[in-house]
Amino acid sequence: SKHVFLNLVFTCTLMKMPYAPKSVFRLYMGGEDIEDSCVVELFRADTLQACGFNHSHPLVIITHGWAMDAVLEKWITRLAAALKSTQKDINVLVTDWLELAQQHYPIAAQNTRIVGQDIAQLLIWLEVPVGRVHLIGYSLGAHIAGFAGRTLAMSGRTLGRITGLDPAGPLFEGMSHAARLSPHDARFVDAIHTFTQQHMGLSVGIRQPVAHYDFYPNGGAFQPGCQLHVQNLYAHLAEHGLMGFGQTVKCAHERAVHLFIDSLLHPDKQITAYRCSDHVAFDKGVCLDCRRNRCNTLGYDIRKVRTSTSKRLYLKTRSLMPYKMYHFQFRIQLFTQTEKADTSLSISLTGTLGESETLPISLVEEISGNKTYTFLITLDTDIGDLMMVYVSWDVGPLSSMWSKVKTIMHWGSSEEGPQLAIGKIRAKTNESTNSHKCGTSKHFIDNNKETNKQIN
Ligand SMILES: *[C@@H]1O[C@H](CO)[C@@H](O)[C@H](O)[C@H]1NC(C)=O
Ligand SMILES: *[C@@H]1O[C@H](CO)[C@@H](O)[C@H](O)[C@H]1NC(C)=O
Ligand SMILES: *[C@@H]1O[C@H](CO)[C@@H](O)[C@H](O)[C@H]1NC(C)=O
Secondary structure, three states: OHHHHHHHHHHHHHHHOOOOOOOEEEEOOOOOOHHHOEEEOOOOHHHHHHHOOOOOOOEEEEEOOOOOOOOOOHHHHHHHHHHHHHHOOOEEEEEEOHHHHOOOHHHHHHHHHHHHHHHHHHHHHHOOOHHHEEEEEEOHHHHHHHHHHHHHHHOOOOOOEEEEEOOEOOOOOOOOHHHOOOHHHOOEEEEEOOOOOOEOOEOOEOOOOOOOEEEEEOOOOOOOOOHHHHHOHHHHHHHHHHHHHHHHHHHHHHHHHHHHHHHHHOHHHOOEEEEOOOHHHHHOOOOOOOHHHOEEEOOOOOOOOOOOOOEEEEEOEOOOOOOEOEEEEEEEEEEEOOOEOOEEEEEEEEEOOOEOOOEEOOOOOOOEOOEEEEEEEEEOOOOOOEEEEEEEEEEOOOHHHOEEEEOOOOOOOOOOOOOEEEEEEEEEOOOOEEEEEOOOOOOOOOOOOOOOEEOO
């Protein structure tokens, strides 16, 4: 019958056509040029042996994103080298899907499913315990890792870990979890979002959480140090042409990769990030809390705690590697005589290892009445345990008449009219809470004295 005939044809087709991957898998051997890597061919065990693949070592596969030209970007070698040099006994493979990636974006985005399939087939053929496999994907590569994990899951295998480095936004944002990277794709999924600034309704990096832990450094929209690239866009274009344009766009997008590399290269400068509802609340300094898994470490050494919902974590970074900044949260009680105080506050901190420069305090709300305010201070050097804080302020109705008034929680006996005074200040880092209650009687601004008050 016709039915049997069709079945036969189908069987024959399956047998005649073994899986033909569209991607090339390169085993990183060390060195500076990824082109020198050794190509592992699917279903050819001799290539594994020739490349020195060691079955007893864990496997990391790095997957790139959309390609503007036919070269593997420099960060791939940097990441591979950082993994290889710090983890020692590890196989580092690179998925080279340049041919499918160097297309118009919508086509490249469509091709991510094919590449995901290729990786899943490779892992099944390798017969490695997939629970020990870690896929690291940048931009479109993050969704590729998701599709690979999903394909494996359909055959009853659960991938160990996926790290999405600024997963691509366009054509993935708002999609169902099956059509993008999601926490369902591996036992543990983490993502770093670094370029989610919207432009004409689209953002290069995906804004929504796609992992168990989603990190939003500096709010996730844009990154420090990349502003220059945008400001100099035209100069850059004139000098470097379209290649320069690529670099400009890539600064914040690629920052996710360099934050991850940083976590490998600087074990002493691990970055802690904190769960928070959004970056405005984080900037307000109310989220530095590590209880009940509210904080985690960004990068390779993340604590792999599985959670039922995606957790958004926030942190501030420097503009250069090492990116770590030290976060302090303050609560300050202010008393003013007037309804609105036209005041700018600044602070400096002294710790067991050093002191900070004087930094402006930016309060989210304006100072009015007698209230408690919170704010966040970040330092790019480690000052150790906090010992002293020094607060100063400028007060005045008109900027030209501003009097420089400096004081600190020392309530002197000056007879001048009180305008602003501090009641109580509380400082907190991720682990300890130091609190000091100041005098609560009459508060005056002390024009003459500059005093420090010990916090503990
Ligand atoms: C694989 O690595 C182990 C050590 O981790 C080593 O003892 C073994 O000889 C290696 N195998 C091959 C084929 O290189
Ligand atoms: C704040 O409290 C002080 C007394 O502690 C009082 O003199 C002052 O009028 C209050 N300011 C406002 C705006 O309520
Ligand atoms: C708190 O921060 C310090 C230094 O910034 C870091 O060494 C430590 O691991 C952090 N603690 C937690 C619980 O994250």
